[in-house]
Amino acid sequence: MGAVELDAHRPELTAYCYRMTGSFHDAEDLVQETLLRAWNARDRYDPARASVRTWLYRIATNACLTALEGRTRRPLPAGLGAPSRDTGAPLAPAVDVPWLEPFPDARLDVAARAELRLAWVAAVQLLPARQRAVLVLREVLAFSAAEVADQLDTTVPAVNSALQRARAALGAADAERVREQDGPGQRAVVDRYLAAFEAADVPALVGLLAEDAILEMPPLPLWYRGPEHYGRFMDRVYAMYGAGPDGPGQGGPGRGGFGWRTRAVGANGQGAFAAYAPVPDGGGHRLHSVQLLEIAGGLVTRNTVYTDPGVLALFDLPPRL
Numbered sequence: 001m002g003a004v005e006l007d008a009h010r011p012e013l014t015a016y017c018y019r020m021t022g023s024f025h026d027a028e029d030l031v032q033e034t035l036l037r038a039w040n041a042r043d044r045y046d047p048a049r050a051s052v053r054t055w056l057y058r059i060a061t062n063a064c065l066t067a068l069e070g071r072t073r074r075p076l077p078a079g080l081g082a083p084s085r086d087t088g089a090p091l092a093p094a095v096d097v098p099w100l101e102p103f104p105d106a107r108l109d110v111a112a113r114a115e116l117r118l119a120w121v122a123a124v125q126l127l128p129a130r131q132r133a134v135l136v137l138r139e140v141l142a143f144s145a146a147e148v149a150d151q152l153d154t155t156v157p158a159v160n161s162a163l164q165r166a167r168a169a170l171g172a173a174d175a176e177r178v179r180e181q182d183g184p185g186q187r188a189v190v191d192r193y194l195a196a197f198e199a200a201d202v203p204a205l206v207g208l209l210a211e212d213a214i215l216e217m218p219p220l221p222l223w224y225r226g227p228e229h230y231g232r233f234m235d236r237v238y239a240m241y242g243a244g245p246d247g248p249g250q251g252g253p254g255r256g257g258f259g260w261r262t263r264a265v266g267a268n269g270q271g272a273f274a275a276y277a278p279v280p281d282g283g284g285h286r287l288h289s290v291q292l293l294e295i296a297g298g299l300v301t302r303n304t305v306y307t308d309p310g311v312l313a314l315f316d317l318p319p320r321l
Contacts, residue, residue: 019132023100058151077222083224102311106266213230217304274315274317
């Protein structure tokens with residue numbers, strides 16, 4: 001067994017550790033730890049007992065469970081309380097909350113992107129760590145109950161019981177996950193959203209929203225539900241970053257905001273884009289956010305907006321256009 005053979009499993013292990021922890025940064029660290037442990041234990045590996053892949057998942061699962069001991073879950077703002085109705089509320093980040101991070105598609109091949117949608121990963125974080133492991137190993141990665149029992153040092157009945165409890169707890173999220181799969185029409189909706197976003201056309205944006213659409217912006221703890229509040233907040237954004245004749249911050253609803261630019265990116269296997277805000281005095285555009293759209297029935301059901309520099313760095317985007 002060589003280092004190259006072990007490293008070939010890095011992408012799918014990273015996706016697994018991300019589903020377990022909700023953090024791309026933590027996932028990378030845990031995979032590095034997994035591969036180092038495997039390399040150091042390679043002389044003790046028994047091919048008659050398990051494949052290299054199954055063996056690596058056993059090591060990765062133990063690493064994840066240890067890392068999750070005593071940790072709080074990684075939420076999205078919509079998972080922390082009621083939506084805000086004040087679209088003028090202070091934009092004060094909650095830096096003490098370990099927010100759920102996005103997963104850049106460029107770091108993963110297409111075949112390994114199943115069950116990475118942000119809302120589903122957020123729901124999985126609500127499960128106890130061992131139930132989380134059983135659910136992902138059995139239902140996403142298709143390991144047998146016997147293999148999972150071996151990976152978790154438990155019994156097949158215990159695995160089946162944990163899976164049943166996890167399915168029950170995740171029932172609503174599973175229904176939402178199915179609802180969000182939109183097929184070929186998703187790209188067209190994203191394209192229309194980007195055109196309206198760049199034009200600062202708030203009515204057009206609102207027209208693309210589902211009735212219960214969510215706008216959330218970690219690390220800001222506030223979030224909004226419904227087209228009315230979504231639109232009002234976007235008016236505020238365009239006023240703050242206006243590029244109209246009165247200069248930045250002077251545009252106001254319907255006037256400022258023109259000059260935004262977007263660039264398509266991939267994240268969590270769903271529609272996503274990088275947004276670049278206009279810089280005063282013709283200074284081009286600076287990277288403002290990465291935004292993940294969820295689409296269902298030809299409408300946007302959720303937009304999760306990330307502005308944290310550590311998250312933006314995951315996407316290897318130019319800081320200015």
